Amino acid sequence: RDEEAELGRTRQPYALVVGGGQGGIALGARLKRLGVPALIVDKHDRPGDQWRSRYKSLHLHDPVWYDHLPYLPFPDHWPVFAAKDKVGDWLEMYTKVMELNYWSRTEVHSARYDESAAEWVVELTRDGERLTLRPKQLVLATGMSGVPNLPHYPGMERFAGESHHSSRHPGGEAYRGKRAVVIGSNNSAHDICADFYENGADVTMVQRSSTHIVKSDTLMELALGGLYSEEALAKGITTDKADMLFASVPYRIMHEFHVPVYEQAKVRDADFYARLEKAGFRLDFGDDGSGLFMKYLRRGSGYYIDVGASDLIADGKIKLAHGKVQEIAEDAVVLDDGTRLPADVIVYATGYGSMNGWAAKLISQEVADRVGKCWGLGSDTTKDPGPWEGELRNMWKPTRQDALWFHGGNLHQSRHYSLYLALQLKARMEGLDTPVYALAETHHAA
Template identity: 30%
Template sequence: MFSFSDQNDLFARRCVWVNGPVIVGAGPSGLAVGACLKEQGIPCVVLERADCIASLWQKRTYDRLKLHLPKQFCQLPKLPFPQHFPEYPTKKQFIDYLESYANHFGIKPQFNESVESAKYDEACRLWRIKTVSVQGSVRSEIEYICQWIVVATGENAERVVPEIDGLGDFHGEIIHACEYKSGEKYSGKKVLVVGCGNSGMEVSLDLVNHNAKPSMVSRSSVHVLPREIFGRSTFELAMMMMKWLPVWIVDKILLLLTWFILGNTESYGLKRPSIGPLELKNTYGKTPVLDVGALEKIRAGDIEVVPGIKKFSKNMVELVNGEELAIDSVVLATGYCSNVPIWLKEAEFFSKAGYPKTPFPNGWKGNTGLYAVGFTKRGLSGASSDAMKIAQDISKVWKEDLKQKKQKVPTHRRCISTF
C-alpha cells in the first residue's frame, strides 16, 4: 500500500487485486450472491456505501412494514427463515434474518465505500472499480481490480422525486416515503400522500391509525388485490394456477375473486388498468397493491382518494379536477430508481434507465465478466434465482482455472495506485 498525508487531510490511496468477484451492494441481492459463491468456495469482496447491510430496509422503510409475500417466497438461497417466524415477517424480523444470513456465510462487506466508477479495461481484460470512503478527516480512495463484477445495487437505489408545479413554494413539511417512519407526529394533521402503490397505501393506513387525515393521490391506474384469498396468499394461489393455466386466464380469475372480496375498487377512485395484474407485472414490472387494510379505511372515508395534482401553493394543493385542498404535510410515495448509470461505465448490457436490456429470465449475465442481480422486478425470489445462476457461471470458470493450474494469488494483493 502507498499513502501520503498533509496538514489538512489524511489521504490514502490503494490498489487492490481481488481474486474473485467484486459485488457492489450489500442488500439481499448482494448477500445472496455472496452466499452462493461461498458455497462454491469462491472468495469475493462486497462493497456497500452505507454503514450496514440492507440499508434500504434498515434506514429507509416505515416502522409498520411487513413482507407482503409469505416468507417461503422471500427467503434467500441456502438458508430458510426460522420456523418460528410468522408467515409475513416484520421489518425487524427480516433484518434479523439478513444479519444472521451474512454471519452464517461469513459475508463481511466493506462498509462506507461508495463506488464512484466501474469500467472494463480492454487492455488488461479486467474490471477497475474506484471507490471513495470518508471517515472523520480521513478520505480513502481504493481501486479494486478483478475479473468479475456483480451489480447488486438493485431497483430501489435512489428515491424518485417528481417535478410538480409549485412544490418548492409549499410551506409545510415535504418528505419522501423513505424518510417516513410513523404517523405518530402527524396526529390531527392533513397529509397528502402522493402515490397509491403499496407504499402509498400503507403510509395512508398508518396515518389513519395515528389519527391523521390523509388524502391519497391516485394519478394513474392501479390493481388492488387482497393479500389473501380463501385463507391462502394471493401470490401463492396465482403461482399455483400459472402451472396449469395461461397468464390471461389467471388474471381473469384473480380479478373475479377480487371483485367478490373487495368490491368495485373503481368506485373509490382507484381505476384499474386494462391489462391484468400478472400480465402488467411481467410486461412493465408494475407491482399490484396487496391490500392489508387500507381499502377498508377508504370505504369508511378515513382515507380520501384524490386525482392528480395540478400545482402546489403555500399551504394548499390544487388538483387536476379544480378542487383545492388545505394540507399540512406531503409524503411522496413516488418510488425508487436504479443508480447504475451514475457509476457503471458500460452501455451495452445496461440501459440508460439502469436496468438490463435483456428481459427476464436472461438479464443476469452480460459480457466481460459483468453480472446483474436484483433487477428482475420479481422481488426476492427473482434475485435468489439469479444469484444461484451467477455463482454457478463464475464457478465454471473458477474451476477451469484451477484445473489449468494457473498461478494462485491471495484474495487481496495491494499495489501502488494508478489513479
C-alpha cells in the same frame, strides 16, 4: 477467516458486488459456496439497514415460504408476513453465519472498465478511507428499482411543509393531527397512507392512473399456495422444487396461466372490488387481465397487495383524489382540475427508474445507454433479439458491457436467480466458455 476478511486489502476480489441487501447477500452466499472470491459493499452501517431504515409499518407482502434465502431457510415458527426489522436482523445474522465478505459504511464513487487489463477500476470510501479495487467482474445488486423518481412539479421549492420521496419516509408517528398528501397509488403509497391514518393524520391519496389490487389471502390461496405454503411442503414441494417449477413456465406464455387466477379473484372478492369502485378507486387487472406478477415483470409497479389499506379507502378513512399534479403551492397540492389539497407533509410515492440509472451514476451514461433498460419483458436489443428474447432485460445474464452484471428483484428472485448468476461468474473465473454479448448496436433506455 481473519485472512479472508482482508479480501480487498491484501488481494483483489474476483467479483465486487455493489449493494448489500437481499440480492447482494444471496449472491455472496452462492459465490462463497462456489469458491469465488467475492466482496459485498454497502453504504449502510449494518447489513439489513436497507429494511430497518424504512417506515415502521412495512411488512413483507409475500408469504414466508416464498422468501427464504439460499441454504438457510427462515425458522418454521416465523410469521407468514415478517416485519421489516425482523427481516433486517435476519440478513445481518445471515452475513455472519455464512461468513460473507461484507463491507458496510462503504460508498462507491466511480467505476470504469480497463479494457487492456480486463478488469474494473472502482473508487470507493470505506469508513472515511479512500480505496481503489480492481475486480474482474462487477455486479450491481442495487435492487430491481433504480434511482428514486422524484418528480419536478412547479412550485415544489416554495412548499412550507415537509416533503420527501417514499424511499425516505420515516413513518407516520411525527404527523399526528397533520394533513398528509401521498402522490401515487401503488404498494408504497398504500402502506404509507395506512401508516399516516393509523398515526392520526388526515391523509389523502392522489391516484394518477388505475391500479391493480389483489387481496393478500386471495393471492396466497389462488396464485402462490400450490407452490409456496405449508400445504405444498406437506406434499414434498420444497422451496427449491417450487422455484424450478415456477421458473419452468416461459415468460412469453406466463400470462395465460395467470388470467384464470385473476378471473377467480374477481368472483371471490366481488364485494371487496365493488366497495373500492364505489369509493372512486380506479381498478385494473393488467393490460390482458393477467394481474400482479405480470405487471411486476413488465413494469415493476402498478399494483398493491392488500393487507388492509384498501378497506381504509373503501371506508373513506383514507381520502382519495384523482388527476395529475399541476403545481405545489406553499401549503397545498394543486391538481390539473383545480382541486386544492391542503398539506403539511407531501410524500412522493412516484416509483423508481431503471437499474441502469445506477450504471449511469457509477460508471457513465454511455455505458448505461449501451446496456439499455433493465427489467421489463422483451429483447435487450431492438434489432436482433438474440438468445434472451422474452426474458427480463439485462437481469442475471451478460450485458453489452464486458464483465458488468445486474442482480435484483424480490426475495424469491434474489434467492433463485443468484444461483445462475453465480454459476456464470464461477465459469468465467475458471476460464470456461460461457455466453457473451457480441452486439455492436446500442439500445437507449426509455
